Amino acid sequence: MPGRTIFTGDNLDILRGINSECVDLIYLDPPFNSNRTYAAPLDSEARGAEFDDVWTLSDMKAEWIDEIEYRLPALFHLINGAKLSHGESMAGYLTFMSVRLLELHRVLKATGSIYLHCDDTAVHYLKSVMDAVFGIQNFQVGIFWKRTSAHNDSRGFGRVTDTILFYSRQSRINTDAIRVPLDADYVEQFYRFEDERGKYQLGDLTAPRRGTGETGQLWRGFDPNRTGRQWNAPLRGRYAAWVDANVIPGYRDIASPLGRLDALDAAGMIYYPPDQGMPRLKRYLAENPGQVPTNQWNDIRPIGPRARERTGWRTQKPVALLERIINASSNPGDLVLDPFCGCATACIAAEKLGREWIGIDRLPQAAEVLAARARRELQIPMNGDDERPWEDWTPLVLQEPPRRSDLASLTPANPQSDKELLYACQNRRCAGCEYELPLHVLTIDHITPRSRGGQDSIGNLQLMCHTCNAIKGNRGMEYLRQQLVIRGIVSV
Numbered sequence: 097m098p099g100r101t102i103f104t105g106d107n108l109d110i111l112r113g114i115n116s117e118c119v120d121l122i123y124l125d126p127p128f129n130s131n132r133t134y135a136a137p138l139d140s141e142a143r144g145a146e147f148d149d150v151w152t153l154s155d156m157k158a159e160w161i162d163e164i165e166y167r168l169p170a171l172f173h174l175i176n177g178a179k180l181s182h183g184e185s186m187a188g189y190l191t192f193m194s195v196r197l198l199e200l201h202r203v204l205k206a207t208g209s210i211y212l213h214c215d216d217t218a219v220h221y222l223k224s225v226m227d228a229v230f231g232i233q234n235f236q237v238g239i240f241w242k243r244t245s246a247h248n249d250s251r252g253f254g255r256v257t258d259t260i261l262f263y264s265r266q267s268r269i270n271t272d273a274i275r276v277p278l279d280a281d282y283v284e285q286f287y288r289f290e291d292e293r294g295k296y297q298l299g300d301l302t303a304p305r306r307g308t309g310e311t312g313q314l315w316r317g318f319d320p321n322r323t324g325r326q327w328n329a330p331l332r333g334r335y336a337a338w339v340d341a342n343v344i345p346g347y348r349d350i351a352s353p354l355g356r357l358d359a360l361d362a363a364g365m366i367y368y369p370p371d372q373g374m375p376r377l378k379r380y381l382a383e384n385p386g387q388v389p390t391n392q393w394n395d396i397r398p399i400g401p402r403a404r405e406r407t408g409w410r411t412q413k414p415v416a417l418l419e420r421i422i423n424a425s426s427n428p429g430d431l432v433l434d435p436f437c438g439c440a441t442a443c444i445a446a447e448k449l450g451r452e453w454i455g456i457d458r459l460p461q462a463a464e465v466l467a468a469r470a471r472r473e474l475q476i477p478m479n480g481d482d483e484r485p486w487e488d489w490t491p492l493v494l495q496e497p498p499r500r501s502d503l504a505s506l507t508p509a510n511p512q513s514d515k516e517l518l519y520a521c522q523n524r525r526c527a528g529c530e531y532e533l534p535l536h537v538l539t540i541d542h543i544t545p546r547s548r549g550g551q552d553s554i555g556n557l558q559l560m561c562h563t564c565n566a567i568k569g570n571r572g573m574e575y576l577r578q579q580l581v582i583r584g585i586v587s588v
């Protein structure tokens with residue numbers, strides 16, 4: 097799948113054409129079921145960009161319902177529950193989202209991560225849908241992003257946050273890539289001292305157990321052995337490296353423990369308590385790499401009226417928000433997908449961070465805005481500008497859905513027409529369980545497996561559902577039929 101591509105069209109058609117398990121990170125910011133229409137101002141870069149966030153039961157297309165019921169029965173029941181408890185509009189919205197989330201699950205790598213951005217209109221239902229599709233055990237955290245600073249809602253609690261649901265099989269994120277300065281409260285509580293190098297806290301210069309050699313000797317009149325301890329001026333670790341690089345060049349080359357104490361003292365890095373207690377090490381705030389953000393993100397500001405990144409797209413998100421997500425859950429070179437990309441914020445952030453990306457939006461303006469943003473925010477000239485050749489950075493703008501190349505390594509003519517032919521021959525049914533199913537949920541299977549000499553020719557191919565395919569594996573049809581009976585999927 098080529099990166100740096102923006103598709104303009106319905107994301108469902110496009111997702112169906114993307115190979116399975118090829119995406120590292122998905123961010124999606126779909127319509128929220130807000131019952132509103134969003135239109136960009138006429139004088140903005142995004143003029144003409146307009147989308148409805150209004151849902152009805154007509155969004156529950158019969159073929160989608162069939163597909164959901166077939167692929168994930170729990171999800172089907174969940175949507176029916178929402179229809180009863182909330183109403184038809186919610187059921188329509190969840191149906192629209194569910195078929196797309198099933199495809200997103202298919203294209204995401206097993207090691208990948210997905211972040212779903214929403215607000216509290218539907219977050220509770222979306223959480224259940226995500227649990228069903230991505231697995232409740234893979235739910236990492238709900239992030240609350242403070243999207244606006246003030247809200248004058250005199251009649252109730254002001255709604256200032258969006259929720260971002262984060263799922264991944266791996267709980268680890270790239271913490272060092274997203275650290276932020278320590279909380280002011282924390283600094284105030286723990287960094288209570290200050291000198292000309294800035295704020296610091298006190299650290300130990302001794303370690304447990306009496307010292308026998310140099311580490312047990314008297315230094316500046318202080319005896320560590322008196323309290324059963326020994327000198328331990330840091331030699332390894334982050335703080336020693338910082339001291340070496342910023343305060344005492346060559347510090348880590350001083351082998352003698354007392355020599356290191358002398359050097360620290362000469363540099364003013366030792367604190368002598370007024371009560372004559374043991375000397376302490378000054379640990380400066382300047383060395384602290386900051387903290388990993390909690391799940392409450394108040395530090396990413398909404399886009400200001402005059403911000404360079406502002407496009408006029410009503411639902412535009414800040415690049416900094418996407419940068420944090422991309423840094424946390426992907427590495428340079430990884431593929432990032434945003435299936436509701438709007439004015440391409442995720443694409444811009446991914447490009448800045450050296451990731452490959454695919455953006456999809458129904459509106460053709462998405463591609464135009466991307467080009468304008470790239471020129472302005474990434475300083476990338478587009479066609480017609482001549483400072484740098486256009487070929488340096490050529491995003492693909494495509495309207496046609498891609499074609500999956502992983503369906504089957506078919507040598508004959510054209511996999512898609514073979515599929516359609518087989519589908520017609522099989523009366524739209526799975527060759528195993530014989531359930532009538534939509535074409536896109538059926539995959540090509542070799543009747544006699546290739547591992548047993550089966551050919552790629554059309555005579556040896558059939559279409560089967562995922563369940564039958566998984567049961568059959570690389571065995572024959574006889575085995576599959578027996579298993580379907582044993583499991584009660586078909587009767588004898």
Ligand SMILES: C[S@@+](CC[C@H](N)C(=O)[O-])C[C@H]1O[C@@H](n2cnc3c(N)ncnc32)[C@H](O)[C@@H]1O
Pocket residue numbers: 105106107108125126127146147409411412413414435436437438439440441442456457458459
């Ligand atoms: C909330 S906005 C996304 C904003 C985006 N995060 C940004 O920073 O600009 C949702 C977007 O989804 C698009 N959209 C809605 N339904 C779609 C569909 N079926 N396929 C593709 N895009 C769709 C809308 O055109 C809209 O731009």
Ligand SMILES: [Zn+2]
Pocket residue numbers: 526527528529530531560561562563564565
């Ligand atoms: Zn089947």
